Amino acid sequence: MFETHIKKYLTSHSYSNLSPKAVLFDMDGVLFNSMPYHAKAWCSALHKNGLQFEEKEAYLNEGRTGASTINIIAQRQYGRDFSDKEIKKIYQDKCDVFNTFPLAKPFDGGLDLVHQVKQSGLTPMIVTGSGQKSLLGRLEENYPGLFKQELMVTAFDVKIGKPHPEPYLMGLRKGDLKPEEAIVVENAPLGIQSSVAAGIFTIALNTGELEDNVLWEAGANILFPSMRAFCDSWEELLTTFLSTTNRVVE
Numbered sequence: 001m002f003e004t005h006i007k008k009y010l011t012s013h014s015y016s017n018l019s020p021k022a023v024l025f026d027m028d029g030v031l032f033n034s035m036p037y038h039a040k041a042w043c044s045a046l047h048k049n050g051l052q053f054e055e056k057e058a059y060l061n062e063g064r065t066g067a068s069t070i071n072i073i074a075q076r077q078y079g080r081d082f083s084d085k086e087i088k089k090i091y092q093d094k095c096d097v098f099n100t101f102p103l104a105k106p107f108d109g110g111l112d113l114v115h116q117v118k119q120s121g122l123t124p125m126i127v128t129g130s131g132q133k134s135l136l137g138r139l140e141e142n143y144p145g146l147f148k149q150e151l152m153v154t155a156f157d158v159k160i161g162k163p164h165p166e167p168y169l170m171g172l173r174k175g176d177l178k179p180e181e182a183i184v185v186e187n188a189p190l191g192i193q194s195s196v197a198a199g200i201f202t203i204a205l206n207t208g209e210l211e212d213n214v215l216w217e218a219g220a221n222i223l224f225p226s227m228r229a230f231c232d233s234w235e236e237l238l239t240t241f242l243s244t245t246n247r248v249v250e
Contacts, residue, residue, distance in 0.1 A: 001236070001240075002222060002236070002237055002240040002241075003240055003244050005221050005222050006018060006201070006221075006240060006241060006244045007244060008221070009201050009221050010244070010245075013179070013180070013199055015180045016245055017180075017244065017245045018180055018183075018201060018241045018242075018244070019180060019181055019242075020122055020181060020182065020183050020201075020238070020241055020242075021122060021123065021175070021177060021181040021182070022122055022123040022124070022125050022175045022177055022181065022182050022183070023117045023122055023123070023124050023125065023182070023183045023184075023185060024125045024126075024127045024168065024171045024175075024182055024183070024184045024185070024195075024200070025114075025124060025125065025126055025127070025184075025185045026063070026126075026127060026128055026129075026184075026185060026186045026187060026188065026191050027126055027128035027130055027139075028062065028128065028129075028130050028187075029062065029187035029188060029205070029207050029208055030107070030110075030185055030186065030187050030205055030207070030227070031106060031107065031110050031114075031139075031142075031143065032104040032105065032106055032107070032110075032138070032142075033104055033105050033106070033107055033207070034104035035058070035059060035062065035187075035207070035208050037098055037101040037104055038058055038062070038098065039055040039056075039058035039059065039209075040055065040097070040101070041094045041095075041097040041098035041101070042055075042057075042058045042069070042094055043055055043058070044093070044094075044097045045090055045091075045093035045094035045096075045097055046070075046073060046090065046094075048093055049086075049089070049090050049093065051070075051073045051074065051077055051090075052073070052077060053073055055209070056209055056210075059188065059208045059209050059210050060189065060190075060210070060214075061190065062129070062187075062188035062189075062190060062191065062208075063129040063161065063162030063163065063188045063190040063191040063194065064129060064161050064162060064163075064190060065129060065155055065158065065160075065161035066087070066091040066094070066155065067087045067091070068161055070082055070086075070087050070090050070091065071087070074086075103138065106142045106143070107207065107226070107227035107228070108226070108227060108228045109226070109227040109228035109229075109230065109231035109232070110142075110143070110227050110231075111142070111143060112231050113227060113230060113231040113234060114143055114146045114147075115146070116231065116234045116235070117234070118146060120234075120238055122183075123151065123175060124143075124146055124147055125147070125151040125152065125153075125171055125174070125175055126139070126147055126151070126152040126153065126154070127152075127153040127167050127168055127170075127171040127184070128152075128153070128154050128155070129154075129155055129158075129161050129162050129167065129191070130154060130155055150174065151174055151175060152174075153167050153168075153170045153171045153174065157170060158170065162188070162190045162191050162193070162194035163189075163190040163191075163193035163194045163197070164194060164197070165194050165195075165197035165198040166194075167194055168184060168194050168195050168197075168198035168200055169198050172198065172200075179198060179199035179200045180199075180201075182200045182201070183200070183201050183202075183203060183241075184200045184201065184202045184203065185203050185205060185230070186202055186203070186204055186205070186220075187204065187205045187206065187207050187208060187215075188208075189210070189214050189215060189217075189218035190218075192204055192215060192218035192219050192220050193218050193219060195219075196218070196219035201221050202219065202220055202221050202222075203220070203221065203222050203223075203224065203230065204216075204218075204220035204222070204223040204224070205223075205224050205225075205226065205227055205230055206223060206224070206225055206226075207226060207227065222237075
């Protein structure tokens, strides 16, 4: 089922095989069902500050740094970047609204999947464009003992952010990994583009409002409709990773 996708990846990068040592997880929309709250918070904050924005745009821009997202809208509407002061105010408005919502729940299958990753001998890591401390702080509560702080890349670490490969290249450096030694789990087109640009095999989870083709076109190597579906397929997928080599398909 998965072999054709893996062979296509190996061929495109001239790798002989995949030898995964770590799984790099995005956080919003992958580990936590938080994107609906982010979308509403962005709309509220941007509208409050006179900027036009629709919730679907939050899903399309997910993974960017807050400043980058704000400046895209500012350029579209006013033809200029906003000042650091303006950006700080809008992002604080966004955080204030986000923090009024109930705590975002982990996706069904998320904890089971991360446990399986660890039991398979792979290291779970975080690469997120988020700077929401409320979510970062809940990782230990909902995924106890599974993620190490020194193996996280967040909005506080990067200068450029997704879709640039910087976040995932930083993740590779923190984990002392080659691209073919990692697997990325993403739900956002910009995150997928970032991972693909870093040369990493990328699994997409369509947990949001976008059509599947948006994630495929971003470069996803495999797509699952939910975290639970991915979790249920983990053992088969890992076995295929370890057994597939870059040979001609008969």
